[in-house]
Amino acid sequence: MILHMDGTHRAGGRVVFVLQEGLDNIVLDADLIPSEAEEYVSPLLSSFKKKYGSPLVIVRDMAKGLALSSSKIFPNRPQQICQVHFIRNLESDLITEYHKNLKSCIVKHKLTSKLKALRNSENEEDEIKNLQGIWVHIAVDYLLYPIERGIKWMSRPISYFVQYRRIKEVYDLAKRLIFCNASNNFIYKPLMELCALLKSILEDSTVVHYYCILEKILQWMDELRDNLRVTRKINLKDSLPVDVDIDEILRKIRGGFVNMRSESRKLGEQYQNIVSVISDSFERHRKELFVPYPIVDGKIIPFKRHNNGLESSHRRARKAIRERTGRAETNREMEQFGDLLAILSNLWNETYNKEIIGDCGDLGHALSSFVKDLPMLRIEYRKIRRGPAIPIADTKRMCVLEDFIEVLESANQSSELIATLQSILGVETGVVAVC
16 A cells, blocks of 8 residues: 555644545545654554554655654655645745745735736726726636735736736737727726726835746746646546556756756856755755655566645545635544544545455435525625636636727727627626626
8 A cells, every 4th residue: 555644634623634545535534633753653553554554655744743753653654745845945945035025015016916906997877987997896706816816827816926927918909998998089997097007006106026936936936837747737536546667757857957057057057045945855855855756576666755645635524615605614623533534434445445345335315305496505605705706707807808808999989889898898778797
């Protein structure tokens, strides 16, 4: 077996600690413990060893308590550190610091409050102005989305980095719309205010400085992630273990570091220091990141070099509690029943259903009568939490903004133009349609 171990908790709370077999993804044991310190983890591993023996490989995060307990209970067994946790540790050291600086610079412009004020522009007598008011509202939704949703890179927020990138996109479109209005001897004040606000941020040299550093860090970190195969291009939770050429991966990573160093020398000392932090951390943990594949009866046993399956189970359990009870109860319920929820997650495991409870009939069908109302309740819950944003999918907002301008640029004002613009914005007789 491959033993994956991982814990989840909130500051000051008990840890839901889970032991999972990595080939079939069955949760073998779970418990609530005060912390991941050696004194609490070792008894769990000792009990596990008595029941199941020693694993071929242990996959764990970078906590010292887990390393000490694993070495004590399973001496001479290779320990693979979770590659996702390795990237997250780097993320904490680099991305968090620079994003915090970028955030503080943007916040000084009071961007969020000023954008929200533009959302509530008064209705105009002129139909074109009303439509442009909706255009501004959608643009504001697009700019506020990263902040309101707390967009992350892996585990750390990069909301203001994403927002700045969107500011550049919306500013270019707003200028085009202003130029189009000017060619028709037309001015729409909220649009002018939006453009001036975005321009003030784009011309802030300190904001640009931190954005450029963060952009380069994320580019370099993404390159490392791609080589470690912990990228969004791969579904880590569902992907099968693959026998990869470790030497080839190491060659690519070291070649990437050579390119990073060369690039950083052109950019300056600050960038050189960043590359040194990334490369030095990798070299310190290289052996733990690439434990050799175990061989059993002459057969290589590939395994997942991350704990993302366990992480996904933790997140799924928290989300289910939050949707059912609200955010305030989530931590309390996890600290009461988190270990049981981890064990019950086996009910979604195909191997567990076949090998362990195969003689129980269709368990899902037996339970279905108790959960028939959940889909409707989820829809109502999401409606309540929707907020003031115009209900257009975030991925479609830029297309809506661009299409509106392209039509306005290529047509003269007429009833057909108004109808076309209304259609683009999802408006019928002054009412925003739900998309």
